[in-house]
Amino acid sequence: MLIEYILFIIFAVIAIMSSLCVVTLRNPVHCAGYLIVTLLQVAALFLLCRSPFLAVVQVFIYVGAVLVLFLFVVLLIDVKKASMEIFKPKHRPLAYGVLAILLIETLVVIFVGGLEKIRLAAPGAEVKVETIGRELFTSYIFPFEIVSVVLLVAMVGAIVMAIDRRG
Amino acid sequence: MKPHVKKLDRQCDHTDAPSILKDIFNRAIFKDIIKGLSVTLKYNVSPVITLNYPDKEKWIPTARYRGVHTLNRDEEGRELCVACELCVKACPTGCITVVPEEDDTGRGIADRVAKIWTVNLVRCMFCGYCEDACPTTAVRLGRDYELACRDMSCAVLNRDQLLQKPEIPEDFEGGTRVSARMKKMRGGIKVIPDINKKRDNWW
Amino acid sequence: MTELTNILPSMATVLQVIMIAVKCVIIAGIVMNLPIILVWLERKVAGHIQQRPGPMRIGPHGLLQSVADGIKLIFKEDIIPSKADKIVFIIAPVIALIPAMTVFVTIPFGDSIMIPYINQEVTLYIADFNVAILFILAVGGISVYGFMLGGWASNSKYALLGSIRAAAQMISYEVAFSFAAIGVVMMTNSLSLVDIVHAQDGWFTNWNILYLPVGPVWFCIFFVAALAELNRIPFDMSEDEGSLAAGYQVEYSGMKFSLFALAEYSAMVSISVLCVIFFFGGWNAPIPGIPIVPPVLWLIGKTFVFIYFFMVIRFTLPRYRYDQLMTIGWKVLIPLSLVMILITGLMRILL
Ligand code: SF4
Ligand code: SF4
Numbered sequence: 102m103l104i105e106y107i108l109f110i111i112f113a114v115i116a117i118m119s120s121l122c123v124v125t126l127r128n129p130v131h132c133a134g135y136l137i138v139t140l141l142q143v144a145a146l147f148l149l150c151r152s153p154f155l156a157v158v159q160v161f162i163y164v165g166a167v168l169v170l171f172l173f174v175v176l177l178i179d180v181k182k183a184s185m186e187i188f189k190p191k192h193r194p195l196a197y198g199v200l201a202i203l204l205i206e207t208l209v210v211i212f213v214g215g216l217e218k219i220r221l222a223a224p225g226a227e228v229k230v231e232t233i234g235r236e237l238f239t240s241y242i243f244p245f246e247i248v249s250v251v252l253l254v255a256m257v258g259a260i261v262m263a264i265d266r267r268g
Numbered sequence: 269m270k271p272h273v274k275k276l277d278r279q280c281d282h283t284d285a286p287s288i289l290k291d292i293f294n295r296a297i298f299k300d301i302i303k304g305l306s307v308t309l310k311y312n313v314s315p316v317i318t319l320n321y322p323d324k325e326k327w328i329p330t331a332r333y334r335g336v337h338t339l340n341r342d343e344e345g346r347e348l349c350v351a352c353e354l355c356v357k358a359c360p361t362g363c364i365t366v367v368p369e370e371d372d373t374g375r376g377i378a379d380r381v382a383k384i385w386t387v388n389l390v391r392c393m394f395c396g397y398c399e400d401a402c403p404t405t406a407v408r409l410g411r412d413y414e415l416a417c418r419d420m421s422c423a424v425l426n427r428d429q430l431l432q433k434p435e436i437p438e439d440f441e442g443g444t445r446v447s448a449r450m451k452k453m454r455g456g457i458k459v460i461p462d463i464n465k466k467r468d469n470w471w
Numbered sequence: 472m473t474e475l476t477n478i479l480p481s482m483a484t485v486l487q488v489i490m491i492a493v494k495c496v497i498i499a500g501i502v503m504n505l506p507i508i509l510v511w512l513e514r515k516v517a518g519h520i521q522q523r524p525g526p527m528r529i530g531p532h533g534l535l536q537s538v539a540d541g542i543k544l545i546f547k548e549d550i551i552p553s554k555a556d557k558i559v560f561i562i563a564p565v566i567a568l569i570p571a572m573t574v575f576v577t578i579p580f581g582d583s584i585m586i587p588y589i590n591q592e593v594t595l596y597i598a599d600f601n602v603a604i605l606f607i608l609a610v611g612g613i614s615v616y617g618f619m620l621g622g623w624a625s626n627s628k629y630a631l632l633g634s635i636r637a638a639a640q641m642i643s644y645e646v647a648f649s650f651a652a653i654g655v656v657m658m659t660n661s662l663s664l665v666d667i668v669h670a671q672d673g674w675f676t677n678w679n680i681l682y683l684p685v686g687p688v689w690f691c692i693f694f695v696a697a698l699a700e701l702n703r704i705p706f707d708m709s710e711d712e713g714s715l716a717a718g719y720q721v722e723y724s725g726m727k728f729s730l731f732a733l734a735e736y737s738a739m740v741s742i743s744v745l746c747v748i749f750f751f752g753g754w755n756a757p758i759p760g761i762p763i764v765p766p767v768l769w770l771i772g773k774t775f776v777f778i779y780f781f782m783v784i785r786f787t788l789p790r791y792r793y794d795q796l797m798t799i800g801w802k803v804l805i806p807l808s809l810v811m812i813l814i815t816g817l818m819r820i821l822l
Contacts, residue, residue, distance in 0.1 A: 157609050160609035165645065166645065169638050177635070
């Protein structure tokens with residue numbers, strides 16, 4: 102178990118460092134690269150939680166599809182111009198506000214919720230694909246369908262916007 | 269969408285239902301692709317037509333080929349050239365030099381023989397006019413075509429080099445490929461044919 | 472003392488780790504060196520299709536030609552364009568290569584065998600995940616970043632166009648490719664590659680390709696999508712020499728260039744192995760009771776048939792136009808695979 106804690110610390114530190122890089126670096130392609138690293142680390146954390154299905158799906162969906170599209174758009178940006186632009190000052194207080202709320206939330210979760218209760222999954226309790234599927238299609242069928250409808254709406258919306266612009 | 273673009277997309281001219289169905293069926297079983305693959309697979313097992321030169325094979329041209337000049341002798345071994353300099357006159361590029369001399373020792377067929385007979389292969393265009401002009405058929409264009417070398421020294425051939433017997437005998441019928449062996453020398457490489465071992469002509 | 476034994480891994484675990492490490496080294500060694508043979512084979516196939524002998528001069532029948540080429544590439548000057556993004560330019564080939572190699576972690580080359588002297592049973596795969604198919608799809612998808620970032624970092628228009636094409640093609644065909652994998656999962660009821668092969672045990676009529684009527688269609692979808700994923704002719708839009716010079720690798724030279732080639736060839740090997748495992752019964756012999764040939768050789772033989780097939784296709788078909796590529800992906804393969812999922816599902820329920 103010692104090895105798992107060491108691995109957890111390595112993955113977590115890399116994830117945090119690279120996500121800091123995502124927000125601080127100027128070059129959008131580098132940011133996308135660090136976002137990939139972050140997501141891969143999160144997938145590794147899922148693996149440590151004995152949930153290989155979630156880890157693999159995380160890599161498959163986010164790294165394999167979403168970020169490819171992301172990078173696809175970023176590649177077309179004039180990088181020199183994009184890295185010159187900085188955030189407008191008037192949005193800064195808002196950003197700091199959101200950051201503060203998130204920080205407080207995390208601290209509440211850690212200290213009020215009790216840090217000692219949070220621990221890696223019990224050894225041997227591997228989450229099976231069948232379990233996830235059964236849960237999704239029985240207990241969680243309603244939220245699942247709602248999410249699907251939301252995605253469908255987004256898709257239709259995108260198509261409608263594309264058609265309008267061409268006409 | 270413009271009509272002609274649509275037609276290009278569909279890529280078939282007929283529009284009646286049975287032929288469209290047939291088209292769809294042919295595509296579903298990858299008919300065109302299988303046809304193409306069968307052609308390439310057939311070629312894949314067919315014999316190779318490459319001449320393996322200079323490693324293992326060599327092309328021997330026919331007798332009428334115009335390669336490097338040879339100076340010839342008659343049956344008794346006398347030089348046929350009488351240094352009449354007609355070849356020099358006939359040569360369009362002026363690359364032959366002939367200097368005559370008197371010699372009655374029986375070296376040549378007449379008392380007049382060539383003291384110097386050189387041909388500058390850098391200028392020669394292998395037109396064969398020298399061959400036509402020669403009254404005694406002394407100069408002839410041979411079958412050697414390996415002329416590449418590393419410096420200019422081999423570009424001018426003198427009489428002694430030209431008088432040497434050609435490595436392919438006169439009566440050998442050319443137009444074939446034969447086995448050969450590559451020899452590396454200081455001046456470059458030479459491919460020595462073995463004219464007894466003929467290879468198949470693929471055509 | 473008890474605490475110490477809790478922390479320290481047991482002897483069996485250590486042995487297991489050593490075993491995995493040895494297997495990794497063996498597979499990495501084979502996969503890294505396989506391109507030497509495959510490049511030679513590809514050139515030979517190309518030659519003989521065009522009635523010429525291909526490489527002949529180095530080694531018997533040119534066998535050492537690719538070794539010579541490799542040595543040449545190693546010693547070649549490694550040029551980095553002056554306005555390139557240096558770090559990304561350098562790591563891009565590595566990003567392309569690592570996922571292509573990682574896929575081999577899950578690929579089973581056979582069942583377990585007994586090793587004589589140490590009397591230990593050894594499995595012929597590194598890991599048998601219960602999500603192996605998804606793992607392969609996910610990890611295989613990462614290698615497109617190598618092509619994308621490499622093209623972008625070269626700071627050249629051809630390279631950028633190549634990488635954009637690679638990304639668009641990847642996105643379009645990943646869907647059909649995953650659907651085909653789902654089809655295999657539906658036919659065999661498992662996500663683990665070992666179980667998929669075991670589901671096809673016995674006579675060759677048990678193979679997925681003969682799971683009529685859906686098997687052959689799934690295979691066609693899988694194969695076409697795999698060709699596109701591999702960036703091979705007829706779908707090699709991202710390195711199209713006719714219009715893009717060499718696409719994303721136009722600025723690469725020396726060892727970095729050969730890393731890209733290595734990535735492509737190992738991807739080809741892994742896809743060929745997957746074709747065999749998914750549809751052609753893995754290491755099973757077509758007729759049970761041919762004991763002379765060991766199962767591993769069956770797998771290797773079938774794989775080489777597919778590799779050869781990929782090569783023949785490369786020298787047979789012309790390249791598709793870019794819009795045709797997208798049409799095939801979005802308008803043919805994806806709807807077809809959705810219909811096939813329905814049919815396969817019905818078959819599983821009703822039969
Ligand atoms: S072949 Fe023509 S160019 Fe050459 S030496 Fe004879 S006449 Fe001159
Ligand atoms: S080679 Fe013939 S043409 Fe030339 S000088 Fe001699 S005899 Fe005369």
